[in-house]
Amino acid sequence: MTERGVTTPLGATLREYRVNGIVHKVYDSVDELPPDVASLVIDNWRTSHVGDWVRTDDDCFIQILRKGEMLRAKGRNKIREYVGTCTGTFMVAKNVQMDTSRRINIYSFGGNKSSDDILLDRTTTSKYEKLFVTYMASGMRPEDAYLQAFPTENRRYACQRAGRLLKTERINTAMKEELKPICEELGIEPKSVLSDIQDASKNSEKEDVRLRALFKLSDILDLEDKQSTKVTNVTGALFQGFSNDMLEEVERPELTEGKDK
Numbered sequence: 001m002t003e004r005g006v007t008t009p010l011g012a013t014l015r016e017y018r019v020n021g022i023v024h025k026v027y028d029s030v031d032e033l034p035p036d037v038a039s040l041v042i043d044n045w046r047t048s049h050v051g052d053w054v055r056t057d058d059d060c061f062i063q064i065l066r067k068g069e070m071l072r073a074k075g076r077n078k079i080r081e082y083v084g085t086c087t088g089t090f091m092v093a094k095n096v097q098m099d100t101s102r103r104i105n106i107y108s109f110g111g112n113k114s115s116d117d118i119l120l121d122r123t124t125t126s127k128y129e130k131l132f133v134t135y136m137a138s139g140m141r142p143e144d145a146y147l148q149a150f151p152t153e154n155r156r157y158a159c160q161r162a163g164r165l166l167k168t169e170r171i172n173t174a175m176k177e178e179l180k181p182i183c184e185e186l187g188i189e190p191k192s193v194l195s196d197i198q199d200a201s202k203n204s205e206k207e208d209v210r211l212r213a214l215f216k217l218s219d220i221l222d223l224e225d226k227q228s229t230k231v232t233n234v235t236g237a238l239f240q241g242f243s244n245d246m247l248e249e250v251e252r253p254e255l256t257e258g259k260d261k
Contacts, residue, residue, distance in 0.1 A: 017086040017102065019065065024086035026100050027061040029151065037061070046092050048083060057097040058161075059151040062087065082109070097157070125170050132162075133171060137178040142166060 015026040027033050033041070037053050041061060045054035048064045056062055066084030081092040088103040090096055125133070131149035136142065142162035143155060152158060165171050204210045 019086050024063060024065065026087065033061055045083065045098050056100050057157060058099040060100040062100055123170055125174055129165065129171065132165065133174040133178050137175060
């Protein structure tokens, strides 16, 4: 089973995966859909049948290749439906989201590698992620930046996906690059920033301010073995990664909000 990218006559790209000798396509944007496919798309993939084209929860378009039932040992509803695509297999349930990240084993529910692993492991930013970074750098909240950058209107889904993106190294790096011109415009230099923090650590009247300044210097100079993002350049002095509070803020709706819209 192989993957390849194809450029369409209009310049857009799509993905192709070969399954059992047959090439199946994944369209990453509604603009890429051929007219005969666009007219058949079902928005709710959970109601689809074999052969239907559906919109996935990562707002791509894919065809349903398999559908079946399995028996659960526990639970009131022991019979559960599942559907399969050229990228993976998904249980038909409200709390299950279908994406188009290619699994190692497309016939397994786990797939040996989750979409989150794929999201975290990828090193290059997509066109949607670049927009996400731009909106974040302008001061937008993570979920609002996601809604503006990605083709989705589901705020709960945006909160979840934005939280996962904020954990990736490529997004942190892109944020620092996005802020470089702002730092230059404001005349922010590493030496002056360090000097101000050092001054606060020594001369502030409040002990908690002095301690926070010392911890900040420790982070910048990489003196502690922490798992948080370290600051290593001029933009890092302004942006040193996403705080735990920010990550919790965008992840909290996953626990407190109701069912998917």
